[in-house]
Amino acid sequence: MPCEARLRRWVEHLAVPRHFFANARNNAWVRDELATAFERVGLSVRLQGNYRNVVALPRRAGEGPVTFVAAHYDSVPDCPGADDNASGLAVMLECARVLACSGAESPVGFLAFNAEEDGLLGSRDFVAHGLSALPCRVGVTHVLEMVGYRGDARTPRDMPLPWVPERLQVPDFIGLVANRRSNEVVDRALRLPVSSAPRVMALKTWGEIHRLVPDLTRSDHFPFWSSGHPAVLWTDTGDFRNPHYHHPSDTPDTLDYAFMRDVAGLLCAVVTTSPAHQA
Numbered sequence: 169m170p171c172e173a174r175l176r177r178w179v180e181h182l183a184v185p186r187h188f189f190a191n192a193r194n195n196a197w198v199r200d201e202l203a204t205a206f207e208r209v210g211l212s213v214r215l216q217g218n219y220r221n222v223v224a225l226p227r228r229a230g231e232g233p234v235t236f237v238a239a240h241y242d243s244v245p246d247c248p249g250a251d252d253n254a255s256g257l258a259v260m261l262e263c264a265r266v267l268a269c270s271g272a273e274s275p276v277g278f279l280a281f282n283a284e285e286d287g288l289l290g291s292r293d294f295v296a297h298g299l300s301a302l303p304c305r306v307g308v309t310h311v312l313e314m315v316g317y318r319g320d321a322r323t324p325r326d327m328p329l330p331w332v333p334e335r336l337q338v339p340d341f342i343g344l345v346a347n348r349r350s351n352e353v354v355d356r357a358l359r360l361p362v363s364s365a366p367r368v369m370a371l372k373t374w375g376e377i378h379r380l381v382p383d384l385t386r387s388d389h390f391p392f393w394s395s396g397h398p399a400v401l402w403t404d405t406g407d408f409r410n411p412h413y414h415h416p417s418d419t420p421d422t423l424d425y426a427f428m429r430d431v432a433g434l435l436c437a438v439v440t441t442s443p444a445h446q447a
Contacts, residue, residue, distance in 0.1 A: 170262045170432035172425045178258035179316070179420045182241075183250040188219065188283040190245035195282065196220075198241050198257075202280045205261050209268035211278065216298040219290040222280035224264070226273065229304040234277045235439050237263055239312040240284030240291070240388055250420045251410055253284070255316030256402075259432045266436050276439050279309070281388050291388035295395050308353050309399040310439065311389040315342060315431050316423035317410040339409045341367040342402060342431050345384065348374050350398035353438070362437045366430040402435065 182201065186194040199220055203213045206224035213224045222241070226234065239256030243249030260278055267274045283289035299306060319339040346354045351372040358370060378384040378393075386406075392399035407413035412422055 170259075170266055170429045170436065172429040174265070175258045175262055175428045175432065176420070176425045178261055179250055179254045179423060179425075182257055183248040183254040183418075183420050185246045185248060186241065186243045187245040187247075188242050188286060188289075191243070195242055199280070199282070202241060202257065202261070206264060206278060209264050211264065216301070217290070217293040219282040219293055221282055221290050221294050221298065222278075223294075223298065223302075224278040224280075225302070225304070226275055226277060228273060229275070229277065229302070232275055233305040233307040234275050234302075235307045236277045236279050236309040237312065237435065237439060238279035238281060238291075238309055238388060240281040242282050242285050242290075244285050244414050247414060247416055248419055250412075250418050250423055251314045251316045251404070252406065252413060252418055253312070253314060254420075255314060255404075255423060255428060256312030259312055259315055259428055259435060262432045263435050263439070266432070267440070270440075274440060277304075284388055288388055288391060292391045295391040295397070299395075299397070306397060308350055309389070309392050309397065310435065311387060311392075311399055311401050312435075313387040313389075313401060313403045314406045314410065314413075315402055315404055316425070316428045317404045317412075318424040318427040319409050339405065340427075341369040342427075342434070343369050343371065343405050345371045345389070345401040345403065346373065347393050347399075349393075349396065350400045353398065353400050356441065357434065357438045360434070360437050360441065362434050364430050365434050365437075366427060368434070402431070 211224040281290035389399040412418040
């Protein structure tokens with residue numbers, strides 16, 4: 169089971185200013201911490217491309233399709249980035265630990281992208297050049313983008329919609345955003361009987377809807393969508409919920425670690441019931 173205390177420790181450890189250019193030393197340090205953590209749970213780790221994306225593969229990656237969990241490891245300049253995106257890193261690392269402790273050889277890999285805050289440079293490079301270099305077929309990629317802030321009815325919101333449905337009035341849910349190639353993954357997540365699961369709000373999209381709602385293009389899932397690869401965005405809705413977004417106040421004490429534990433539990437359940445895991 170995911171551990172709330174471990175999630176908190178990871179966020180506190182990694183929430184340092186780590187922009188690719190402005191905080192280059194910290195950026196490299198966080199990259200190396202992630203690589204070491206993945207190696208400790210038995211994954212094969214390599215660095216990919218000019219932006220030094222961290223790619224962690226199961227030892228038997230060439231034997232079938234691999235489901236991936238991803239999160240970006242940079243922050244905006246001089247910002248600790250606890251929710252954006254140390255929360256995503258912590259949930260990703262906890263998922264890797266839980267799967268390793270299960271004793272099963274899970275066909276699940278992990279990706280830590282750099283330079284997300286500079287136009288998704290790391291994930292764009294990975295999709296353009298890194299995917300084809302993998303020794304495995306790629307299944308669904310689950311992208312974690314700010315998954316640690318749980319608000320209440322008093323939390324200010326400015327949703328990119330002309331109206332806000334009643335079920336969104338209390339922002340205590342985890343959002344899952346999919347497109348035509350990954351919508352069935354969201355359906356499966358909603359059906360899973362997971363104990364202590366967070367409230368899930370699913371958004372399934374089709375076609376070129378991102379042209380009407382540009383906010384759908386703002387994270388590392390989008391290069392996968394653009395290239396025709398299935399991906400699902402996991403998010404607490406970022407700046408639509410979290411008032412600390414891209415501010416120095418985005419610190420570990422603002423996050424809800426019980427919420428993160430529940431998100432990690434749901435994520436583990438989803439990736440271990442994927443077609444890749446059952447193959």
